[in-house]
Amino acid sequence: MPTDRSTTDSSAGVDNAGGTNTLAAPVTSASGRKPKLLARRRLKESDVNVVNQPMLKKALGGTIVGNTMEWFDVGVFGYLITTMGPVFLPEADPAVRTLFLLGTFAATFIARPLGGVVFGWLGDKIGRQKVLAATLMIMAASTFAVGLLPGYAQIGIWAAVLLVVLKLVQGFSTGGEYAGATTFVSEYAPDKRRGYFASFLDMGSYLGFALGAALVSVLQLTLGQAAMEEWGWRIPFLIAGPLGLIAIYFRNRIEESPQFQATLDAQESIAQDADSADVDASKGPVGIVKAYWRSLIVAMILVAAANTAGYALTSYMPTYLTESKGYDPVHGTLLTIPVLVIMSLCIPLTGKLSDRIGRRPVLWIGAISTVVLATPAFMLIGVGEVWSTLAGLSLIAFPVAFYVANLASALPAQFPTASRYGAMGIAYNFAVAIFGGTTPFVVAALITATGDDMMPAYYLMATSLVGAVTIYFLKESAQRPLPGSMPSVATQEEARELVATQDENPLIDLDDMPFETQDVITANAEPADAQDDRVPASV
Numbered sequence: 001m002p003t004d005r006s007t008t009d010s011s012a013g014v015d016n017a018g019g020t021n022t023l024a025a026p027v028t029s030a031s032g033r034k035p036k037l038l039a040r041r042r043l044k045e046s047d048v049n050v051v052n053q054p055m056l057k058k059a060l061g062g063t064i065v066g067n068t069m070e071w072f073d074v075g076v077f078g079y080l081i082t083t084m085g086p087v088f089l090p091e092a093d094p095a096v097r098t099l100f101l102l103g104t105f106a107a108t109f110i111a112r113p114l115g116g117v118v119f120g121w122l123g124d125k126i127g128r129q130k131v132l133a134a135t136l137m138i139m140a141a142s143t144f145a146v147g148l149l150p151g152y153a154q155i156g157i158w159a160a161v162l163l164v165v166l167k168l169v170q171g172f173s174t175g176g177e178y179a180g181a182t183t184f185v186s187e188y189a190p191d192k193r194r195g196y197f198a199s200f201l202d203m204g205s206y207l208g209f210a211l212g213a214a215l216v217s218v219l220q221l222t223l224g225q226a227a228m229e230e231w232g233w234r235i236p237f238l239i240a241g242p243l244g245l246i247a248i249y250f251r252n253r254i255e256e257s258p259q260f261q262a263t264l265d266a267q268e269s270i271a272q273d274a275d276s277a278d279v280d281a282s283k284g285p286v287g288i289v290k291a292y293w294r295s296l297i298v299a300m301i302l303v304a305a306a307n308t309a310g311y312a313l314t315s316y317m318p319t320y321l322t323e324s325k326g327y328d329p330v331h332g333t334l335l336t337i338p339v340l341v342i343m344s345l346c347i348p349l350t351g352k353l354s355d356r357i358g359r360r361p362v363l364w365i366g367a368i369s370t371v372v373l374a375t376p377a378f379m380l381i382g383v384g385e386v387w388s389t390l391a392g393l394s395l396i397a398f399p400v401a402f403y404v405a406n407l408a409s410a411l412p413a414q415f416p417t418a419s420r421y422g423a424m425g426i427a428y429n430f431a432v433a434i435f436g437g438t439t440p441f442v443v444a445a446l447i448t449a450t451g452d453d454m455m456p457a458y459y460l461m462a463t464s465l466v467g468a469v470t471i472y473f474l475k476e477s478a479q480r481p482l483p484g485s486m487p488s489v490a491t492q493e494e495a496r497e498l499v500a501t502q503d504e505n506p507l508i509d510l511d512d513m514p515f516e517t518q519d520v521i522t523a524n525a526e527p528a529d530a531q532d533d534r535v536p537a538s539v
Contacts, residue, residue: 043502043510048495049258049488051190059188060200062254063181065247066136067201068208070177071314072243073143073170075212076236077105078315078440079333082322083220083228087151088160095448098323102441104164105315108171109438112429115175117285120425123176128184128421129256131176136251138173140244142166147237178205179424186412187259187420190490191507192355192479198409199351205404206344209314212236213337220330259417259485288422295414298473299427302363302411305467306403307436309370309460313396314340316440316456323444324453325384335389343397350405358478359410363471366402370464373398374457382453399464413477416484417514435463480507484514 077084085097092100115135123131146166152159181201189197215236223232289296314336321332354362373395380392415423439459446455481487487508489495502508 043487043499043508043513045495045499047486047513048498049486050492050495051188051488051490052258053490055255056188056197059254059257060185060197062250062252063132063185064200064204065250066132066139066177067181068204068211069136069143069240069244069247070139070174071205071208072212073139073237073240074315075209076216076240077146077167078209079213079216079318080233080236081105081319082332083225083233086229087233088163090152095323098319099441099444099448100160102316102319102444104160104167106438106441107164108167108174109429109433109436111168111171112175112433113426115172116179116425116429117175117422118172119176120179120422121284123180123183123421123425124419127256128180128187128260129251129254131421132180132184133248133251135173135176135180136244136248139170139177140240140248142169142173143237144241144244147234147240175429176425179428180421182408182428183412183421183424184257186409186482187257187417187485189409190488191481193352193490194413195354195359195406195409195478196348196352198412199348199354199405201408202404203344203347206314206340206347210337210340210344213318213333213340215239217330217333217337220333259482259488285422285426288419288426292415292419292423294473295475296423296427298470299411299414299424300431301470302407302467302474303428303431304435305367305370305463305470306400306407307432308439308463309366309396309400310404311436311439312443312456312460313393313400316443317393317396319440319444320456321381321389324447325381325389327389331386335386336393339390339393339397342394343401346401347405350402351409354406354409355478358476359406359413360471360474360476362402362406363410363474364468366399366406367464367468367471369402370399371461371468374460374464375454378454378457396460410474410477413480413482414475417482418484420482420484480509481512483512486513 081098081101085092085094085101089097089100119131119135146163149162149166150159155162178201182198185198185201186194219232219235220228317336318332321327321335327335350362377392377395380388380395382392383389411427412420412424443456443459446459447453487495487498489498498505498508502510
């Protein structure tokens with residue numbers, strides 16, 4: 001390596017045989033001389049992950065089925081609240097029954113943060129695939145068990161207690177599901193199409209919700225309310241058993257995320273160079289909060305804003321239409337299904353849009369449109385006609401499509417690979433527990449307290465106003481490699497082009513790559529005081 005000062009100062013971008021070039025800062029020895037410079041290897045074609053397309057499709061399919069399963073249960077429970085009330089609390093006032101079951105729904109989200117912490121920590125330690133298989137098994141088993149519960153007529157108040165316990169188990173497993181699914185797919189997808197592929201998770205989620213709603217509607221139409229309260233309500237939960245077995249089969253066939261596997265392989269070689277944030281994060285959930293608290297706060301606020309709108313559309317709207325707008329339970333369910341299906345099919349389009357114009361602009365569309373459209377949406381629903389209700393629901397669904405499609409790709413990119421699952425488990429589940437899952441309960445309580453049917457609109461507007469401000473602090477991640485991971489591309493040709501243009505590519509930050517740091521010894525060491533004014537060389 002050149003040793004004179006002028007050559008060293010201009011050595012940026014010059015590779016040695018090992019593929020390294022000079023880093024920014026010299027290292028001072030204890031003797032006061034500066035005998036070496038740290039050097040970091042440049043990006044080589046073999047470093048770039050070329051996505052295996054068949055494996056990506058298998059991973060995507062295996063992950064989507066879990067999200068679909070999760071929201072199938074959410075949809076079924078949300079649409080059966082008015083039916084299950086007389087089964088578990090037959091002697092209570094109808095308003096009390098509704099609040100109890102909405103509270104039971106919210107209880108699911110109380111357990112989610114614990115599940116997110118536990119499964120997130122495990123996912124960063126033993127792998128994403130193993131943990132995702134475990135969460136799906138627990139979720140399917142607990143959903144199936146709800147269908148076997150005895151009612152109040154058989155065991156009294158204990159029926160309601162057991163229902164709450166099973167919903168807490170569901171919440172615990174779900175806490176690791178979405179955080180792991182978004183992490184897993186984000187790590188599998190090529191950088192330039194991460195928004196598109198990750199958005200399929202939420203498409204599957206809302207289609208699962210629509211599937212649950214459709215099944216409940218068919219049962220209500222064919223069996224009637226009396227039969228539904230007697231035994232028909234059990235059928236959707238019991239169907240979750242075989243559906244869960246199919247989903248588990250597909251999930252067990254997928255392989256570990258290549259980005260996470262590469263991180264595991266590299267951890268030993270780079271451990272000595274880990275910065276303080278990496279060391280803190282390696283200590284588990286407390287370390288993650290200490291190291292990444294700013295990113296966690298941003299993520300939590302955005303999740304809260306998006307899921308307040310999402311759960312208002314899905315889990316609360318059937319109850320709102322029935323309790324506040326006078327629709328019968330069947331129509332309260334049926335009216336939301338076409339809106340959910342159309343919105344679900346549009347979600348990949350907004351995910352693809354974020355790959356083109358960025359995550360932040362698309363999220364701003366979601367936040368601002370919520371503020372603008374919430375009031376006219378609920379005014380249209382208040383008209384009471386089928387056409388106006390559909391129009392109002394569509395106005396709520398519009399911003400949700402822009403919100404949810406992009407959080408799946410934007411949030412995992414805020415955290416490094418070694419701590420991504422754990423950080424997502426904390427950020428997503430605490431926010432959903434405090435805001436998203438409690439939305440039906442909160443807005444129902446606000447309407448009861450004030451008598452104003454427009455309270456849901458005001459609540460959505462308030463949360464999205466805060467969300468719109470927070471998006472400014474979100475790090476843009478579209479088309480960029482995930483922090484702590486090597487770049488991911490779709491083809492070998494793209495890998496070659498990326499390596500050839502790495503110096504002028506604004507989307508590539510070599511300092512953020514998980515390279516091993518190499519010491520390069522200079523032939524002519526200089527005293528430290530002779531180099532104090534040296535302009536650092538740049539990579």
